[in-house]
Amino acid sequence: MSVRKVECPVCSKPGLEIREVPYEVPGFGTMLIISMACPHCGFRHRDVLCLEFGEPKRYEFVVEGPEDLKARVIRSSSATIRIPELGVLIEPGPMAEGFISNVEGVLDRVERAAMMMLHFAEAPSQRARAHEVLAKIWDAKQGRLRFTLIIDDPLGNSLIAPEDKSRVKVRRLTEEEVRELKSGPFVPIDVRWARATGQAEGGSERGEG
Ligand SMILES: [Zn+2]
Numbered sequence: 481m482s483v484r485k486v487e488c489p490v491c492s493k494p495g496l497e498i499r500e501v502p503y504e505v506p507g508f509g510t511m512l513i514i515s516m517a518c519p520h521c522g523f524r525h526r527d528v529l530c531l532e533f534g535e536p537k538r539y540e541f542v543v544e545g546p547e548d549l550k551a552r553v554i555r556s557s558s559a560t561i562r563i564p565e566l567g568v569l570i571e572p573g574p575m576a577e578g579f580i581s582n583v584e585g586v587l588d589r590v591e592r593a594a595m596m597m598l599h600f601a602e603a604p605s606q607r608a609r610a611h612e613v614l615a616k617i618w619d620a621k622q623g624r625l626r627f628t629l630i631i632d633d634p635l636g637n638s639l640i641a642p643e644d645k646s647r648v649k650v651r652r653l654t655e656e657e658v659r660e661l662k663s664g665p666f667v668p669i670d671v672r673w674a675r676a677t678g679q680a681e682g683g684s685e686r687g688e689g
Pocket residue numbers: 488489490491492493496518519520521522523
């Protein structure tokens with residue numbers, strides 16, 4: 481793990497701590513788990529950074545059954561997640577953070593969002609829509625619904641990594657597609673610095689969830 485201190489982007493005081501832990505994804509490469517915290521103003525951010533790809537990419541994986549729910553998913557703060565069969569679109573907002581999880585973990589997040597939708601729904605049609613989405617999510621979580629998980633990341637810091645690598649479709653995003661994506665929060669990560677110091681010491685810590 482490496483720790484360094486830089487100027488905080490929020491309060492401008494020196495002392496923002498950036499911790500970086502390398503995280504190996506077999507068959508795909510090395511990621512960096514990054515967490516930053518400012519002791520002065522309380523600013524916090526978590527993200528993941530890919531050391532080897534770094535170009536705008538789309539990952540597409542068809543989930544066929546319960547086993548596929550375990551496929552690893554790494555989502556950086558700049559990534560957009562889509563599940564067309566569930567009508568799901570998760571765009572990176574200004575508070576977006578990165579996470580390392582699996583397909584099931586992504587469904588958990590979608591489920592929480594749908595529960596909120598149900599909670600705040602006023603019109604009967606909105607409630608009906610929320611119930612419909614929740615029913616599909618529960619089927620998906622049991623592995624009874626075939627669906628497609630798509631992750632677009634203009635910075636190439638995200639990936640879907642099932643055991644059988646050949647089942648993921650990966651392609652470069654076109655410039656037009658990149659323009660249509662939301663870019664997520666601005667975070668003070670010096671990408672070149674991180675890439676250059678990539679293969680640090682081995683001990684890795686898993687940031688699940
Ligand atoms: Zn600060």
